[in-house]
Amino acid sequence: MTNHQRMRLRRWSDRIAFTALGVILVAWALAAHPFWKPTLHVRSCGGNTELLERFIPDFERRHRCHVVAVAAPVQYLLELAAADDRHVPDVIVGRSGPGWGLLERRGLLDGPPQCFAIDPLVLATAPGNPHRIQSLQDLGREGLRVLASPGAMRPKGRVVGALMADVSDALYPGLADRWERNTVQELPCCRGLAEALRTGRGDVAVLARSQAALPPLAGACEAVPIPLRELSCLRNGRSSMPQSVG
Structure with a gap:
């Protein structure tokens, strides 16, 4: 095999390797951010993280959507949403209490908060x-x-x-x-x-x-x-x- 043939073979090998890497990265990006599915933005207190991690995959399969969840202290989330409409997510999950009245008074909830507990x-x-x-x-x-x-x-x-x-x-x-x-x-x-x-x-x-x-x-x-x-x-x-x- 001549040097010219070796160089051509190496270039093709490099192209195949970079193409495969690109396909893998695109597949990973689409799996993490499936743009063709509706996105549900969820904000939750940190105490519910493990519960949501188990619940979200099943919810996504049943409703054919993509859930983006972020954790932070719930009182901070409630006050942030009440102060600026840009920070109002689709769903907020957190400890019950008077803080929810902030969103209710501003008409940012589609109904009364639904209460739940693991073992009330x-x-x-x-x-x-x-x-x-x-x-x-x-x-x-x-x-x-x-x-x-x-x-x-x-x-x-x-x-x-x-x-x-x-x-x-x-x-x-x-x-x-x-x-x-x-x-x-x-x-x-x-x-x-x-x-x-x-x-x-x-x-x-x-x-x-x-x-x-x-x-x-x-x-x-x-x-x-x-x-x-x-x-x-x-x-x-x-x-x-x-x-x-x-």
């Missing part, structure tokens, strides 16, 4: 809700027998106490004291609340929704949702923290 607290009572319990405020009603676990029991025992204190401070002064007076039995572990409620040793207990759906309470109690207005008062509660999407 509920009011567990007897089937049919004979005492007509509708909210945490009812736990201070005279004559109601409340079951609870010590505040030192983590995580749910402590979270319930924190929630009652927060709701008492924000909405119903003195509720925490009335709730404590109505507590007829403190179980050494919050898991014992389910059995105590099932056997009629109390009228109501604040439990995680997952506990109300598992034995021994599965089918033996009614889980009454805690109103968002009350649940949003909770300042710290991990998976019980209410989140909003709008």
